[in-house]
Amino acid sequence: MSDQFLQNAFLFRQPILNRRQELAGYQLSFHGSEGIDDDDAVSASRGAGAPLCAAYSELGMHGALGNTCAYIGVDADFLQQEAIELLPPPGVVLELLVDGVPEKATLTRCHVLLQRGYSLALTNYQGIDDRSRPLLPLVSVVKIDLRRAGQARLEELAGSLRQLPLKLLAQGVDNHAQMEACRNLGFALFQGRYFAQAEIVSGRRLSAAHATLIRLCNLVGRDVDTAVIEDAFKHEPALTLNLLRIVNSVGRLGNRSTQPVTSLRHAITLLGRRQLQRWLSLLLLAPGNQANDSLDPARSPLLQVAALRGRMMELLVAVGKPGDHKQADLAFITGILSMMPAALGLPIEEILEQIAVEREVGNALRQHEGLLGTLLALLECFDNDDAACCDSLLSRLPGNYDRQTLNTGLSAALSWLNSSAD
Template sequence: MSDTAADQLFLGRQPILDREQRLVAYELLFRNGTRNSAEVTDGVQATATVIANAFSELGVEAALGSCRGFINVDEAFLFSDMLELLPRHAVVLEILETVPPSAAVVERCAALKAAGFTLALDDVIQLEPEFADLLALVEIIKVDIQPLSRVQLMQLVMKLKPLGKQLLAEKVDSREQMEQCLKLGFTLFQGYYFAKPTIIAGKKLDHSQLSLMKLMGLLLSDADTSQIEVALKPEPGLTVNLLRMTNSVGAGSTEKITSLRHAITVLGRRQLQRWLQLLVFASGSQNGSVNPLLLMAATRGRLMELLAAELMPGDAALADQAFMAGIMSLMPALVGLPINEIVTPLGLSGTVRDALCDGSGPLGQMLALAENSESGELAQLAESLSRLPGLGPKALNRAQTQALQWANSIGQETPSN
């Protein structure tokens, strides 16, 4: 069944991080259909319905985990009763810069704050006197650093600090901007420096990480157990972890694991693959938190796996390849190497390799869809969807929220060495 206009929910998101670059929230962008405005007469009702559906039907609240969701609120939606359907503890209402600081707006914001909502003011670039009452109510001030010079930004922060609010630097696009905002005392950060893979400075994978990727490649290519055993043997730490984990879980078995071959057999290839994936993300952890780019890779991989299952139900091989293509697609940003150099030693299948290197085949089309769903570019997103008949907006959003939930669970449950 094709999705009707009223059912089309496009979900975009961008990470928000703290001073230690730990993920604390997402800005959530909801769309009704493939355009920025809903094709209905009541825009307020359409927006409210989209958001309510997203939290109830798509499970965004569960997918966010311990993170909060920042939601843009325009003047019309601010006064909608349906706004109060949102879970107060899970969202931050982001008052757009287009909302006039009228007496009615201030009164409404005061009521929402009294009801338990957290308020933020978006796109602040100067301290205007008429916004004084509104600024007193919000807990978070989002400063758009792009149009401001270093001096202007410093002057603005000096004026904002006495207000005692949390300052969020948005549109942080470079390391220099990040460092300046840290020095100025910003506590939250958002921008392409964190979320755009090509901008994040990477480092080469260490030997252990390369071994993990090689092992996953062997599993996905259905290599013999003996080959997997040979690849594991030079990694004593990995071997000990595998034996410990298999003995503790035992895949429901009471027998003790005594060898690598035995562990691989008892655990099963799919479980082994999942365990290796967790270790890849754990190996990228810093200060006990998972690199936001690794979380993005996890989300993208899981999203592609779910999309493959939607397109070709029952084809486990395609789903596994889709997952591998998803997580591998972000490796160039992590390691600072071209994708061709990363792919070559891993023995990946031609289908996965072609998707990563050329963007070709069904996996390449799914990869383009995943990338466009992350960017929030609606025109490209709609085009990518049109190339994958059988996938509708609702299915995409359902997969997105499930993927985010799975990736969040990785961040909370990464195994220790």
């Protein structure tokens, strides 16, 4: 069943952030080319519980998601199936898709799953009524959809739960203003891609930290002598310290050094210009843009999206052009730079005036031209849960690209991103 769904449906994920705006998990869902109903994203997942759970196991999503949880919708029928207990209790939150007053069998099953360590969430909360009253003592998370509640109704729904020992999750958060309003009402979790939305202001002045990183990116990307790069780093002691630390560890870039570092020049040589450019590009997206920031995606969902997109671009290029390492490098940088407008608050045109990139990368970012441009457009649609758009772009790609390519690429990219530093 999972093979069929992996080939015939898209595995979409909606980020869930905590109050510190760190990634806390993903809501996973399967959808075909018909897409989803914006007014009822939860009901679109009905009937997909069994294949979604099977695919979760087959794709190794527990390991791929690292320390975050997968929120998986299960209806009353699938809740009774033993297969649900193949899911790891610490790695999932079971979202109860229950209409009307829950049956006794449903409540009994919820008690059993709680005893076995599972966490439960109540979706589509509409207030304390005959549906929610017997379920509220059993769940640890209650989801309230902002698209169904105005401000007054939202305050009423949140207020009715304020004294209960559970977390409120705001679903359908589209912008930072909504997130702040929900946080002020006591919400602990926020679902949506609002963190990737930024006000774009032409001519915005870059911070000194941004300017420094862009200057170093340009030096590394050009054919200049290593001594020039070394001298530039010597003027940035915090960056130099972080570079030396990264070379001697297994960082998020997956690079291991087995040699003792004897000098700054040696560190640059060991890391290599390809990895050095990736690291500097990712630092542009890191929270605070400080030289001593770790590249831990848990600290910045925007960094998570950028690194994930870069890696998926790299993996997708390999499907059509296996062994083409230069094209893979360009694909990764394209994915990273595509998130720069959200990070810097500048139009992509102004960013590309300051960062030297290959023409192919620039055309992909400006007009979605060429293979890289099509792959970038595909991943943008994938991030936005747009199945019809994904299907259209997949059909335009040369080679063996299909829905399963995206699903398996997502799992592989998440595994890479959340790989242990051990």
